[in-house]
Each structure stands twice: as C-alpha cells, then as structure tokens.
Amino acid sequence: MFESTRQAITAFMEESGKSQRQLSKEIGLPTSVISQFLNSTYPGDNQEVAKTIEQYLSVSKERLNIVSGINFYPDLYNTKETLFCCYYSHRHNDISLISGDAGAGKTTALQYYADTHTGVIFVTANAYITTATAILGLICKKLGRQVPGRRAALMNTLVEQLSGANRLIIIDEADHLSLDALQAVRNLNDEAHCGIVLSGNDKIYRQMLSPRWGYEFEQIRTRIIVRKKVYNEYTEKELETIFPGLNQACIGYLLKLACAESLRTARKLYEVAAEVAAAQKQALAVKHLRDTQKQLLGEVMG
Template identity: 30%
Template sequence: MNNVVAIEQQATQQQVIQMLKPLLEEGCITQSQLAKEIGNSGAVISQYLKGNYGGDVDAVTEKLSHWLNMRKTRNSQIVAPGFVETQTAKQILNALNYAHAAELISVVFGASGVGKSTTCRQYINSNNNCWMITASPAVSGIGECLYEIALELGMDDAPKRKGSLSRAIKRRLTGTGGLLIVDEADHLDYPSLEALRILQEQTGIGMVLVGNNRVYSQLTGGRRNEDFARLFSRVSKKVGIHKAKQNDVNAIANAWQISDQPARNLLQKIAERPGALRNLNQVLRLAATMANGVGKAIDEALIKQAFRELEGDVQ
C-alpha cells in the first residue's frame, strides 16, 4: 500500500469516527449494539474507534459507512402517528379488558390488517402483568407454545420437558391477576389450545386468543363434538372483525391530518383491499415522505403515487 492510499484510508476512518462519536456520547447507540448491527464484535469497534485496530480497517470502515447511511435514510422517514384508537381498536380493547378483569378467555378473530396485534401491544403497554406470545408454524405444538410463554415471563432457565415446564409456568402465573395474549393463535393445534385452557383455569389469569377466522374454527373443530364443546364453552367473549370500518379510516386520516375529501375517499378504497389498515398505514408513510420532500400536505395524488409504488395501480 503506497503512502497516498494509506493517508486516504486513515482520513476516511477518522471521518467515520468523528461521525460516530457524538452518537455514542449522546447515548443514541452503544458500542455493543453498533457492533451487533454491523456484524462485528464489541472489541473490534472499540479498537477501531481508538485507531489501533490491527485487522481489516477498510472492511470495518465500509460497514460503518453503510450503517451511517442507513441511519440517515431512516431519520429522513416521516414518523407515523402513535397508536390510533379506531372503532375496531376499541372493540379489541374491550375484549382484552373484559378477559383481564373477569379472568376468563376471549377470542378476537377475523381479517388481517385491522389492527389486532397493534392494539394488543398497546394494551400491554398500558397495563400491568400482561404478556403476549406469537404462535407460528414453528410454535404450534404444546412444548413450543409453553416455552414461548416461559420466555415471555422471563423464565430463561425454564425446563424443557413439557410436564415440568407446565408446572413451572403455572407457579409463575398463579396469583398474578395477569393477562396472557396469544397472537396468531390460528397456528395452534387442538392439544395446544387445550393446554392453554387448562393453564387458564388453573392459574385464574385472563387469556385472549387472537388470529384470523381459522382460530374460531379451531375452537369448534368445524363441529360441536364433546371435546371441542368443552373448549369452546370456556370462551366467554367472541369478537369477530371481518373488515376495516369507515370510522377506522376516518380516525387514521384525522391522525395524519388529512382533510382533503378526495384523499379520504381514496383511503377508504385502499382499506377495503386485503391488508386493510396495515396497508393503509404503509401507503400513508410513503405518501408523507413524498409530501415532506416537496413541501406540501398529503393529497389524493400523493396517495395514488405511493400506492402505485407499493402495490400497483388503483382505480
């Protein structure tokens, strides 16, 4: 390496270090988190920042430059409004509150993208002793489901065997007066649902099963035989939400300060498509970024442009 190249590399390294130092000093990020986000060890970052890293300095400089560029891009994005209490959100919150207070089981089921998961997280943030797990194809059996609950409860040393795990969770939950939310519960098989029912009865906590329409059919088995009736009869409140409501769209439009009626009409059409309010918020975030770039309010034209970029044309 000739001296000119070496000087240029050192200058680039110093420039990156000078950009990182204020972020680290102000607590925007820690060295360990920075190392994790670029895929290096904390020791590498520490040595690099001190200017005495003996490894491939150029490779670390490149990674950190990419990280800084991505941070700049993220900061340029418009911050969406916080939780919007739509009419549908109120329905879900009522179901959660009822199950929590009455220490019973509720089920919230229906269309995707209407705010079920977001509303559940909002409830957890606003209440004590509330926990939420998310089922999946990998977390569908009894053992996996119970272990997810244990991790959510902070039981990092929980036993792996189902019997011991179940008893440990029971001891942890009994007397808490808490609420356990199981999102994407449509992935759970019948034995897992039965295990949750028994856990709820033994501990006296509230429980809410959240998912698509399949979670409802899972509770009935498509029929009312004795086994499924035993489970279904324990569900005290059933809330079916099959599409986004016009009032939901109006509440979101108000939160984004959109008063233009043609724009609001277009938002309603977008919310009627699969993905409902989730897609609507994604479109609005992009439209807001576009609006910020040209110094104007979100209007129908920008919403159309954002929608085309994200999903395709809308008539």
C-alpha cells in the first residue's frame, strides 16, 4: 500500500546521498521508524509516517533541482583581504581583524579557509554567545573536549589543548562578543599562542579604534596588527567570474544590486531567478531578475 512512498524515499536517498540518520533529523521521525517503514515492519501508523515522508519529499526534491551556477571566486578583493587575515594569523599565531559591510563575503571566505586548511577551529558568536564562558565553551566543544563548569578550568583546558599546536581559531560575528569575552580571547592568544581571526561588522572595528571605549579596548586593539575592512563594492570582472555564462545585461543588473545592497543579496536573487528561468525552459534574462526582485524585495531598481 505504501510501496510508492518507500520507492520515492529510497530514490531520494540515493540521489541526495543522505543517510537514514540524516533523514531522521530532517523529517523529525526516529531512525528506527524510518528503517522499519522501509522494511515494511513498522507496527505503528504507517499512513501517518507515509504522509510525513511525502510532505518532506515535496520540498526536498525541489531543493535538489535548485540551480546554482555560482562560482567561489578566490580573487575577489574582499575574499583576498579576508584570506590574508587567515594566512597571517595562522602563520604567525597572532590576532587579526576583518570587518565591514554585511553580506560582503567574509563568512564565505572564512569557511573556504577552514575547509581547505587543517588545524582550523571555526565558531560563530551570536546573540546568545556573547560572554567569555560562552565563546570559550564553544571553542572547547569544537575541539571535542568536555566543557568544564568553571571559567578558569575552561581556560586551562584550552591552553593545554592548543599550546604548541599552531591552530587557528576563526570567530565569525565577533561583534556580538562582550569586552570580557574579547579579553578572554586575547588571553587565550597570549597563553596558548594560537592564531585568532575576529570577523564582524563595523561595530567591533569602531570599538577598538575609538578612544572613547577606554583602556580595555586599547589593550585589545594594540594586539591586532592586521586590520582589514571590506565593502560591498565590486567590479564587472568580479561579477562575471562569480556568475559565469550570464549576458552583460544580467551582469550589470547583479552588479548594481550587489553594490547597492550586498553580494549576498545578489547571489540569493540570482539563485531564485535562475530556478524560475529553468522551470520556464528559458535562458536567464534581466526580466527574470527584475520580476524576482520585485517578488522577494517588493521593489526593483531604476
């Protein structure tokens, strides 16, 4: 009775490379239920399981058909500036800062470095990870170590693990960190001599450069020799490499959007517009980009 659903989810697993464990996380069903359903041995409500799986497939199949066509461009100016911070801090076991406009490609470049180099610990601060204990605990978890309850013990664990290891810690969204957290990161660099890259928006840059923030930030600022800033400013050549195969009109449209909004916005708009064009069996044109922008952002550029 449910053979078509079993065949559909099996085919999806083969096409996507997802395991039953991964499907369990995404669908919200226990791995044992999925396994028993596939083997026709589930004693519970098979009708409900089949319905849940079919609902999952209705969206997930579409994800497999999303048109990408976006290249990672290591020679993008913003990418080169970000990677320089990583290379410098990793090689010299020092602290560097990369800051600037949101959506300018910092995180993409940082992730690229982490994916292509060994010994890199990549963590992201957020509205809930702001304190010294929170960020040090997150680093400790990434190292696969049990997180001690007391901050002094936590720092000792990290220093013991990182000393002499020539590791690099990348902290994205570091503008969320409190002064106390930034001081703890500085102490970790002092004691373990590990490289650290702080990445964030202009807030963290302003705090470290402005005298009004006081002596504490001055102590952190003077430890950071490499301070890079990136902006949502791009060239036509860069966009041609990021979005290969597009005509000049589309490149011009995306260039204007990337500079006015962000490269992230241009990428997202392109992905959706390309999907629409593919569904219509048409080559991507400015009309698709304009219609998609109006639909997603509620406005179009003049």
